[in-house]
Amino acid sequence: MGIREDMPVLARHEGVWDGVYIYYNAAGVKIDEHQSRLLCRFPAQGPHPYHQTNFYTWADGRTEVRDFPARYADKRVWWDNELIKGWAAEVALDEYRRTVMLYWQRQGDPSLYLYEMIQMSDDGQNRCRTWHWIRNGQLETRTAIQERLVSRDWQSYDK
Template sequence: MTNTLKQLMPDVLEHEGVWRGTYRHINPQGETLDFHHSQVECVFPASGPVVYIQRNQFTWDDGRVFNVAFDGMIKNDKIYWDTETFKGYGWVASPNIFLLELERKDEPGAWFYESIVMGADKKHRARTWHWFKDGVCFKRTLCDEHLVISSPEGNHK
């Protein structure tokens, strides 16, 4: 973790560790489009230009598995990502709320806005994504997660 991230947004460091939960994608009528289980690992490196690493594993009841990892760097006082599927940035809105604005590269014209809300116990969090295309919300993603492994080094304390 760099001093810059610790100074810039210390509350985001509370997300360090391995989180398990579920993702549910719903349409505007509230009907489920997709449901899967997740394991999300958030790492804040002690040094270097990368200040955030996220490793995701998604699993479906039919046996499908999808793994992806991506890095974030500080740019304009925010964490910035530019991956194969999305680009954008995130910032701390309040001590328990982290916001992201991301453009989907794999779905031209689509954006999503994500809020990650940390529970008071720092062991549960809820995430909501609002997907927009041509100015219209066409999908939402609801995530409920719980912390299963906190930072082994306790870097964020």
């Protein structure tokens, strides 16, 4: 079987998502916010069965693009690039089939790791994501992300 068959919850994320990322420090104080557009794709050909590109825009005009091609093995998506090393897996205990869990570490900073939980709405039009950034065993930052589906047709947005 392939990635779509083995990871049907993740396959529901395919498409273009617009949203907002809000970062809070450990005390709950907002420390950053920016808009996002994510392309989540499952290319039919090529070396990466999953490929995500994130476009970020801040109110002051700053922009950033982050690209995350991934491999697939053992019912997980795996990243190992210059920024992160980690994985994504569906949560089998979720009988509603809404949840994907991620773990990753920043390359070059073994004291910092992150767990992310993604919840997809039943209609597939919205999702929320929560990141817990942990440094040396202590919560450092939380990120709350709310997104809405713009299109399933990522090919029209792919650059």
